Amino acid sequence: MSKLLCFKAAIAWMVVLIASASWAQCGVTQDCSLFPPAPTLNVCTANLCFRNAEARREYEQKNNCTIFDGDLCASRVVNAATQCCVMDSVTQISKIQQKQYTKLDKKFNWDIYSKECTKMQQSQAKPDELWAQCKVGQKHSANDDYPVVHVEQNGSARTYCIDGCSTPPEIVKLSAFSGIFIYADRNNPTGAGPGGIGNSSSFFGACSSHDKCYQTCIANDQSVCDNNMLSDMQVVCNGIPADHETTFKGLLGENSVNTRHACLLAAEKMHTGLRKFGSSAFNLRRQQYCQCC
Structure with a gap:
């Protein structure tokens, strides 16, 4: 075997070993751009160095863990579609807050909410259990006494x-x-x-x-x-x-x-x-x- 082929084989095995090591670090984002390209091995086709989405799911199930792609909030994964990372107004420690209320929280405190949600905005969400779309002649919500006039x-907000x-x-x-x-x-x-x-x-x-x-x-x-x-x-x-x-x-x-x-x-x-x-x-x-x- 020529020296060039041996070198290529060594590189290929190195990629496999690095990828395998990255699998062992469940929950740690890996940047595949740091590894040598190895298209024939299908090692680095995603940001987390799994062959494909199915391989990633199998690994998560087998090891009872979840691999995150997004941001962390107090060491917990934030679902950017439904959650925000805010600073607790009392403890000053980061915590996860739901982006949108869909059920009434009777303990809701506006003073705390407005202080913690520094990026608060008018809701653009579709009608849900808490908010029924406005229609003249119908009540805004079950708690209202009178219909919308x-x-x-x-x-684009509600x-x-x-x-x-x-x-x-x-x-x-x-x-x-x-x-x-x-x-x-x-x-x-x-x-x-x-x-x-x-x-x-x-x-x-x-x-x-x-x-x-x-x-x-x-x-x-x-x-x-x-x-x-x-x-x-x-x-x-x-x-x-x-x-x-x-x-x-x-x-x-x-x-x-x-x-x-x-x-x-x-x-x-x-x-x-x-x-x-x-x-x-x-x-x-x-x-x-x-x-x-």
């Missing part, structure tokens, strides 16, 4: 679902019964019905902006959205003539109240209700609309 596109003021039906009735609302109208508790002043006292615009605020993934908290809604409602109320009176039938018969004052009272009570009981709705929307990366 307006759909607004948001580029659409905004607007259902107006979301005061629960039983609270609307109770508020009207107790005199907090003049009329049992969730969007216009002051101006609806006979003797009212119509849409000029409607809170629908303020509540619609509030819906979008909950559904927008920016570094604000619930109080910002709630306080902005209150300000918008107060603007509506202050547009009512100061001397306007509304006559209606109350518990003690016919009654007359100052419309502006009644409007401001309704706005304050709706805001108070959100501050006390609105966290579940806020957390639901942020899980529906915000993805970690």
